[in-house]
Amino acid sequence: MSPLGPPRPMADPITDFFWEAASRRELHIQRCQSCGTFIHLPRPICRSCHSFDLAGEPVSGRGTLYSFSETHKAFHPFFVDRVPYLIAVVDLVEQPGLRLHTNLVGIDEPDVRFGMEVEVDFEALDAELTIPVFRPAGAAA
Amino acid sequence: MSATTGRRVAIVGVGYSDVGRNTGRSERHHAAQAAVRALDDAGLEAADVDGASTWGGDAIDFAHMLGMGPLSWHLNVSVSPAFITPAVHAVMAVATGACETAMAFRLMMQQPSSAQLSSGAAQLGAPSVVDANFLYPFGNFSPTQWAGLLMNRYLHESDATEEHFAEFASIQREYATRNPDALQTDPLTPAEFLEKPYITKPLRILDCDYPCDSGAAVIFTTEERARDLKAPVVLVEAQSLSAISDMNFELLPDMVHTSPAHCSEQLWARTDLGPDDIDTAHLYDGFSVITFQWLEALGLCDPGQAGPFIAAGNTKQDGSVPLNTDGGAVNVGRRHGANFCIEATRQLRGECGDRQVDGAEVSVWANAVGPFSGAMLLRKG
Numbered sequence: 001m002s003p004l005g006p007p008r009p010m011a012d013p014i015t016d017f018f019w020e021a022a023s024r025r026e027l028h029i030q031r032c033q034s035c036g037t038f039i040h041l042p043r044p045i046c047r048s049c050h051s052f053d054l055a056g057e058p059v060s061g062r063g064t065l066y067s068f069s070e071t072h073k074a075f076h077p078f079f080v081d082r083v084p085y086l087i088a089v090v091d092l093v094e095q096p097g098l099r100l101h102t103n104l105v106g107i108d109e110p111d112v113r114f115g116m117e118v119e120v121d122f123e124a125l126d127a128e129l130t131i132p133v134f135r136p137a138g139a140a141a
Numbered sequence: 142m143s144a145t146t147g148r149r150v151a152i153v154g155v156g157y158s159d160v161g162r163n164t165g166r167s168e169r170h171h172a173a174q175a176a177v178r179a180l181d182d183a184g185l186e187a188a189d190v191d192g193a194s195t196w197g198g199d200a201i202d203f204a205h206m207l208g209m210g211p212l213s214w215h216l217n218v219s220v221s222p223a224f225i226t227p228a229v230h231a232v233m234a235v236a237t238g239a240c241e242t243a244m245a246f247r248l249m250m251q252q253p254s255s256a257q258l259s260s261g262a263a264q265l266g267a268p269s270v271v272d273a274n275f276l277y278p279f280g281n282f283s284p285t286q287w288a289g290l291l292m293n294r295y296l297h298e299s300d301a302t303e304e305h306f307a308e309f310a311s312i313q314r315e316y317a318t319r320n321p322d323a324l325q326t327d328p329l330t331p332a333e334f335l336e337k338p339y340i341t342k343p344l345r346i347l348d349c350d351y352p353c354d355s356g357a358a359v360i361f362t363t364e365e366r367a368r369d370l371k372a373p374v375v376l377v378e379a380q381s382l383s384a385i386s387d388m389n390f391e392l393l394p395d396m397v398h399t400s401p402a403h404c405s406e407q408l409w410a411r412t413d414l415g416p417d418d419i420d421t422a423h424l425y426d427g428f429s430v431i432t433f434q435w436l437e438a439l440g441l442c443d444p445g446q447a448g449p450f451i452a453a454g455n456t457k458q459d460g461s462v463p464l465n466t467d468g469g470a471v472n473v474g475r476r477h478g479a480n481f482c483i484e485a486t487r488q489l490r491g492e493c494g495d496r497q498v499d500g501a502e503v504s505v506w507a508n509a510v511g512p513f514s515g516a517m518l519l520r521k522g
Contacts, residue, residue: 006278
């Protein structure tokens, strides 16, 4: 593993909740406290009702796979020993079009199918950073 | 422009710098080379130019360096659909009378390679927006990665196959062998394409444009003034810019029908011409799937059929829609959209030598994909 460690999210008052939840192995998504719309990526205002009253809330972690791609080249020292790996885009069940960028784990690329059901899991990249990843629904970790 | 208010605008001068890999020359040097060649092509003096726009560097700096001015209009653009943004705004500046003659620039210096990035020899800049928080920890840094996501979804929804992308690359290279400006000129068979490694499966290295240092400049002025200049007149018939979502390509609501669909609809609504009138097409190939999306979005082939359409030979020089006749950015290098404008102009002037499409009178060029894009329709004056 690279001595540099993984790339870390910048501290930011609007997005810190996501990483704090992930460190507890929970998936939280920003939600408008006025109209209930989930918003991802996090923003300072609700796209639907223009409320500024927004907060992270837990979601089920269930979704379907919209697209995926297997990365074969490393673009950062931390990932040199990790290629090939799957990046993926998942639609969460909570709301149509609530889409999340993530990694797909626990499956080989040729077996991946568009629209397959997936569920959240968590991977500790090191002691300080845990990320939400997805694996095929029902598959044991 | 028809269906648009204002004065009719023409392209009167085009120029490139000495484009190449790691040239060692500065951005200003590339801007200066491109500008003097565009001025020479137009038969204009720097003092004749009273408007300037650029993506890359600073239009005011370039204008002063070249002895232009005073400028009546200027614009520095950043993240936007490649060269077409400074170009579209230059057309609007001339059309409205904000200036008489505008030069639009695109400067693009070579980006670090994956080898440099993975070894730590080069690093990505600190993320300027917190949105990168949701990409970098997942190992997503490179535009090749969103392109892999878009291409995979496109393969899933359309009739295209990886073999069709191989045919596309081979046909583009064939054009490049007839273009003295091209950097890649060895013939390429579809089988050779398929032997190249994946970068972000299903995307291979030759699905990507070719990194280089490049400068390009295009001069726009009124039709009236263009008639007095030396080059055959090329008119802007219509143009369109579109933005449908923010810059997170990974989260596009529909990765197959992105902003080129909206952009094309708007373009065709602004002209009496239609897809059947196109003699040559010059469609962005920063990643090959982008060209496939544009062919369908502009109605140059049926939805989902760009792959079979290309494999059937329709985009070759003697086909129904000669496409990227300079060889595309995968072969002429990452000139970031300017090459499509310049090649379309040269086709309409009849200057393309062995790759000239006989009787070319109407051409379309288009840039970018996903969140934003732009297209411009040109015709022989």
